[in-house]
Amino acid sequence: MITIAGIALPETAVWTNETAYGLPQTDTETDLSGTEIVYAGKPYNSIEIYIPATESGMKREDVLALCRAASAAAAVHADINGRQMEVVFVSDSSAVQLKPLNARQVQSDADVYSGTIRLLEV
Numbered sequence: 001m002i003t004i005a006g007i008a009l010p011e012t013a014v015w016t017n018e019t020a021y022g023l024p025q026t027d028t029e030t031d032l033s034g035t036e037i038v039y040a041g042k043p044y045n046s047i048e049i050y051i052p053a054t055e056s057g058m059k060r061e062d063v064l065a066l067c068r069a070a071s072a073a074a075a076v077h078a079d080i081n082g083r084q085m086e087v088v089f090v091s092d093s094s095a096v097q098l099k100p101l102n103a104r105q106v107q108s109d110a111d112v113y114s115g116t117i118r119l120l121e122v
Contacts, residue, residue, distance in 0.1 A: 002049060004087070004117065005069040005076035007062050009051065015080055016050045016116075045121040047080065047087065053101055057112035063098050066117065070095045075122050087119040094118055 002009040015021075027039045051057055058066075069076055070089035078087045089095035098115035100107055 001079065002081065003079045004049075004066065004119070005078070007065050007069075009049065009062075009117075010056050010058060012052050012054055012056050014050050014052070016048045017046065018081070021045065021047065046090075047078075047119040047121065049080075049117040049119070051098065051114050051117070053114035055101070055112060057101060057114045058098060060100075060107055060109050060111050060113065063096070063113045066096050066098075078119065086122050088122055090118040090120060 001011075002013045002015070022045065024040050026041070029037045029039070031037060073088070073091070075086045075088050078085050094116075095118055096115075098113040098117070100111045100113050102111060104111075
């Protein structure tokens with residue numbers, strides 16, 4: 001079960017980068033002598049939640065509530081697979097990338113959405 005800012009995501013929602021969560025960021029470079037240099041940084045605390053394109057996707061009212069929470073730019077509580085954490089939405093337009101399954105000029109409350117939600121743990 002995944003909830004973000006009190007909004008329950010559908011059962012089909014998946015934390016796609018769970019296995020990479022908390023690992024340190026590393027980068028390698030080879031200098032002119034052929035020696036490999038490894039740079040290590042602080043842990044990578046980015047969280048990506050994927051909601052597949054199924055009829056049990058997110059309801060329109062929940063998508064709008066997530067967009068409001070993202071635009072507030074404040075920390076919110078998340079429960080992701082039993083882990084309690086404080087998160088913020090990433091600060092660019094990729095924070096909530098949810099699109100309707102059936103594209104129409106005017107969306108109704110019964111429409112469902114799929115896509116990705118990007119968060120950072122604080």
